[in-house]
Amino acid sequence: MSITVPTVDITAYVQDGTADERAAVAAAIDKACREVGFIQITGHGIPEELTDGLADAMDEFFALPLEQKKTYRTPPGINRGYTPPKTESLSLSLGVEAASRMNDFFEAFNVGDGSSDYPGLDLPERLYNENVWPDAAPGFEPKVTAYFSEAGRVARTMVEIFTDALGLPAGFFDSYTDHSLDVLRMNNYALPEGTDVKLDGDLTGMGEHTDYGIVTILWADQVKGLQVLGSDGSWNDVSPADGALLINLGDITGRWTNERWMSTLHRVKPPVIDGTIQRRRSAAFFHDGNWDALIETLPQTIDAEHPNLYPEPVTVDEHISRKLAGSRAGTANTSATREAARVLAAK
Numbered sequence: 001m002s003i004t005v006p007t008v009d010i011t012a013y014v015q016d017g018t019a020d021e022r023a024a025v026a027a028a029i030d031k032a033c034r035e036v037g038f039i040q041i042t043g044h045g046i047p048e049e050l051t052d053g054l055a056d057a058m059d060e061f062f063a064l065p066l067e068q069k070k071t072y073r074t075p076p077g078i079n080r081g082y083t084p085p086k087t088e089s090l091s092l093s094l095g096v097e098a099a100s101r102m103n104d105f106f107e108a109f110n111v112g113d114g115s116s117d118y119p120g121l122d123l124p125e126r127l128y129n130e131n132v133w134p135d136a137a138p139g140f141e142p143k144v145t146a147y148f149s150e151a152g153r154v155a156r157t158m159v160e161i162f163t164d165a166l167g168l169p170a171g172f173f174d175s176y177t178d179h180s181l182d183v184l185r186m187n188n189y190a191l192p193e194g195t196d197v198k199l200d201g202d203l204t205g206m207g208e209h210t211d212y213g214i215v216t217i218l219w220a221d222q223v224k225g226l227q228v229l230g231s232d233g234s235w236n237d238v239s240p241a242d243g244a245l246l247i248n249l250g251d252i253t254g255r256w257t258n259e260r261w262m263s264t265l266h267r268v269k270p271p272v273i274d275g276t277i278q279r280r281r282s283a284a285f286f287h288d289g290n291w292d293a294l295i296e297t298l299p300q301t302i303d304a305e306h307p308n309l310y311p312e313p314v315t316v317d318e319h320i321s322r323k324l325a326g327s328r329a330g331t332a333n334t335s336a337t338r339e340a341a342r343v344l345a346a347k
């Protein structure tokens with residue numbers, strides 16, 4: 001069996017749609033979140049120039065020599081700057097050691113909101129770090145900054161739709177997201193020339209994981225590699241439709257909704273063709289919520305048939321920090337038992 005990732009046009013929320021049009025969008029999002037947790041969205045309003053600019057910025061940076069890129073690294077505890085290939089293992093974010101014992105081969109560059117973006121609030125530097133911009137790629141910062149701000153707008157629009165889809169009062173999530181920890185991870189899946197992929201065995205572009213926060217806005221090349229776990233335990237190839245962005249739910253939303261909405265497992269396994277892989281780029285904008293927000297299961301999602309799966313509330317900081325300690329610092333996360341069980345049940 002395979003799953004289909006539904007497409008939802010969110011124009012009614014991006015422009016001023018009627019109440020009926022909005023209700024139809026919210027209902028379609030509710031259904032997609034219950035059944036799949038991954039959605040193709042159109043009508044998001046991000047102009048093509050900005051996504052083209054993002055892709056150009058990534059090309060400009062990733063084309064630099066490895067040694068030069070490495071000068072933009074930060075310590076594992078700081079989620080910014082350059083990540084060289086094979087330094088992270090996403091499956092450790094949920095406590096599962098990769099079968100190949102090999103780290104993921106993606107390289108990445110992370111940017112995010114810094115504490116100076118919220119003057120007046122005393123936000124911890126370890127989470128709201130200032131960005132490390134690569135001066136060797138001068139076109140990178142303006143193009144990435146332009147895309148970052150639009151991806152943030154789409155993420156906030158998605159939260160507005162979620163609010164309606166869950167039947168919550170307007171603005172319900174504002175106090176959880178008004179200084180949201182937002183990060184854009186730009187990923188490059190490419191093997192250095194001459195790499196013998198056969199020796200590498202089972203190549204993992206990015207290990208299986210759930211995203212950590214509220215919602216992820218994913219731009220990607222229309223190249224195979226992303227696989228999404230269906231509720232039947234099957235892995236399914238997904239790539240963005242023309243002009244669409246992919247949206248997926250993260251763990252915070254899974255907790256809030258008592259898993260009525262899924263924080264869907266996914267991974268990246270590029271197909272090997274003629275002994276090599278096709279290069280693939282993606283950029284995931286993570287809207288993770290305020291670091292100090294306390295996440296408790298919404299009471300209306302708990303009843304006799306649906307006992308509270310997350311009786312212990314967590315702060316966004318606690319949750320995200322445990323996950324990042326797994327993926328970035330190699331300390332397997334032992335608190336992600338529900339996500340790990342789903343990985344082990346996959347076929």
Ligand SMILES: O=C(O)CCC(=O)C(=O)O
Nearest residue numbers: 185187220226268282284
């Ligand atoms: O490369 C992709 O399509 C997915 C990336 C991803 O899952 C992530 O960065 O969390």
Ligand SMILES: [Fe+2]
Nearest residue numbers: 210211266284
């Ligand atoms: Fe992801």
